[in-house]
Amino acid sequence: MYSLLKNFSRLPLRVIQTLASAIGTLLYISNSSAKRTTELNIKAVYPKLDDHHHQQLIKSSLKSQSMTYAESIKIWGSSPEFALEQIKEVHHLEIFLNALKNPNGTLGVVPHFGTWELMNAWVNQHTNPVIMYKPSKNKDLDRFMLESRQQLNATLVPTDDSGVRAVFKHLKQGGFSAILPDHNPKASGGIYSPFFGLNAFSSTLLSKLAAKTQCSVVGLTCIRRQDLSGFDLHFTELSADINSKDLQLSVDTLNKEMERMIDVAPEQYLWAYKRFRKLEGGKNLYK
Secondary structure, three states: OOOHHHHHHHOOHHHHHHHHHHHHHHHHHOOOHHHHHHHHHHHOOOOOOOOHHHHHHHHHHHHHHHHHHHHHOOOOOOOOHHHHHEEEEOOOOHHHHHHHHOOOEEEEEEEEEEEEHOOOOOOOOOOOOOOOOOOOOOOHHHHHHHHHHHHOEEEEOOHHHHHHHHHHHHOOOEEEEEEEOOOOOHHHEEEEEEEEEEEEEOOOOOHHHHHHHOOEEEEEEEEOOOOOOOOEEEEEEEEHHHHHHOOOHHHHHHHHHHHHOOOOOHHEEOOOOOOOOOOOEEEEOOO
8 A cells, every 4th residue: 555655646736636526526426425424514514505505515525625635645745845836825924923932832723624734844944843643543554644744843742641741841842733623532632612503522632732831822724726726824813712721711712713714615624524423412413
């Protein structure tokens, strides 16, 4: 599989995107599990859309999600210079640069949205991040991803307590880390909080780090251009309530701010992920 990934990553980006888009269309017309989950999620979080617009968003989302995965393989198999060449415009750079001046460090909020893997090379031009990394169960894929990450200045730490301590220490030294907080956390690592109108079990890690360190917290997203001519980075100023010591307020605010970031291009969110498996009251959107 390692050789397959390497060879696939050598294809031109536009060819990879075209193939991935076609796969997304197949996922849509074949009533795949990815389509069923995407449909359940989109209809739940955008209930006011009519069926025509629901189906439009579901189809474009499946095409986008397929491209995100395929683009990630291309990025992992290419040089950091290739990644930098794909970024055509950076919006609100001053938000990021001002945040980095905080002696208590900076946390980037990175939802599973757009082509987030493309941001690594760009961010590494400005700072040496500490990033929590969970190895893939597939050893070939893990080797492929690690080779890419080792080209950069980032320090990888595990997603356990030792990794959390390393991120905390790095922030206290004025460093930068990024967290993807829109996942289903372990029972000990979350609380219920509204996310797109559903009271979902939500991670508390970023909120706890922000409260303890009083670091800067900024939104980072990388959005694919509609004409596939490249990607744009967006930095978003987020509410100071994320730094609140009131954990519920912080997580509620974080979820609301991620909604705002995602609504810029909702078709580029990872709607095939079963984010709403654990809802308040023991409910599961997928059962």
